[in-house]
Amino acid sequence: MSIPALVTAVVAAAVIVASRGLRQRAQAVVLPIFTGILLLAVWHLWAESTWYELATPGQPTRRVEVFPTPGRVLPAFAELASDGRIFRYIIASLFRVATGFGVAALIGIPLGLYAGWSTRGGYAIDPYIAALRPISPIAWIPISTLAFGIKDEAAIFIIFMGAFFPIVTGAATAVRSMPIAYVRAAHNFGLRKWELLRFVVFPAALPQIITSLRIALGIGWLVVVAAEMTAIQSGLGFLIVDARNMGMRYDLVVAGMIVIGAIGIGLDWLVRRLERLDSVRWGFSKE
């Protein structure tokens, strides 16, 4: 088995090196495919080399694989899909992230705008945001399970703690870095307090708020897996610990990890779509 894998790895590496001669558009297609093939081949070679011989008295010696090869992970997907488990877990995880992230945005955006806009608001809120922010959301797991039990709410709270602080600081920083000319122009043209907030401060801060939402959603997706490993018994995080604890099914562990990565890319892609809206595009151009 390892000879074809070795050949594949060498061919992939050769193509990557030779791609220098291709046009840029061809490189953009060829390079990601062949680094993928190379990585799979290296994974296969490495996983195959980790085995030991199990000698049981009275039986022939067996060869036991420690790490799953790519070829063994593929059927794991089919197994997870066939009983519908993977879909239930994906929905459970997404629901928790959406709720925790949504509540964080709902509270975090107005609070951040207020802290950034009002000097008094900044004085009152800033030190506590600064002090709570460096505490890993994972550190809240014991408190959260104590408060909510082994329930959805426990995981949602932990995701909230992960997503909330980047959103508050993002919104506050956005308001503080706003050019003073915007506010002066608004005052000059007779805008009232709420109009100023609605038509100037909020749109001026929006690109940076979207960036902070993107970071917060990324953190939320990181944290949900950790929360589900301890605070609850469903979801993709639970799938991973469960697969290990119930029969050392490392093929299922890896399949679960790949699903987590793919969904993470999807979530990031969704938020990035927001950056293309007409009213925020100005904040993302390289000009």
Place this chain on the structure above:
Amino acid sequence: MPPQSEMPPKIVVRGLTKRFRRGNEEFTALAPVDLDIAQGELVCLLGPSGCGKSTLLNLLAGFDEASGGTVHIDGEPVRTPDPRRVFVFQEYGIFPWATVRENISLGLRRRPEAERREIVERYIDLVGLRGFENSYPGEISGGMKQRVAVARALAVSPEVVFMDEPFGALDSLTRLSMRQELRRIWQLERLTIVLVTHDVDEALQLADRVVVMTSSPGRIAATIPVGLEHPRDVLSPAYGTLRKHLFGLLGVQDGV
């Protein structure tokens, strides 16, 4: 129309000063300044950076609080910005998240819908932005952005327009055509304009009167009336004499 000397000045500045604190040190950005500006006059504040010309403009517009002295416009003391006196910023003044049309209607929120639309369309035409009314500032040139700022200011029918180096970010050809346009609009609307610049030719081409300012501390060095007919011929001897005189007042040698 009575001679200007019989009308009370539009803007009256008396003993206006501004001091800033920099750590423990206090420094004077603007030494006491007296200045009268007539209704319908176009005045340029000319000077190097640090001469207090922008400080003076911000005080006139009510964006900043004076350390001493007073500004009166039509006999009323100036304390806060007011839509009757609008400010055109050099950069960032217009909102990048709003279209050209939305930017121009900024000051017209409380007008009836039909009136607002009529005014906005009129000023889009006046500054030559037809065809770009739905564009965002990021999609148009620097000169066009500055026209949006001018249109937004004029749309509220102000009595006074303050401009802080409005054409500073533009290339020299665009700058020249913007000056011609400003002069044309000024004649149409009979506005009072106070414009800050560090460009001697800009001041000489535009102004009825040039207020020359010098630094440390910022103060008015001289007030020079420019009695030249428009369009002004930059190669005429009279223009050349004034130009030399202004450079002399600024302590700079003309010619490289």
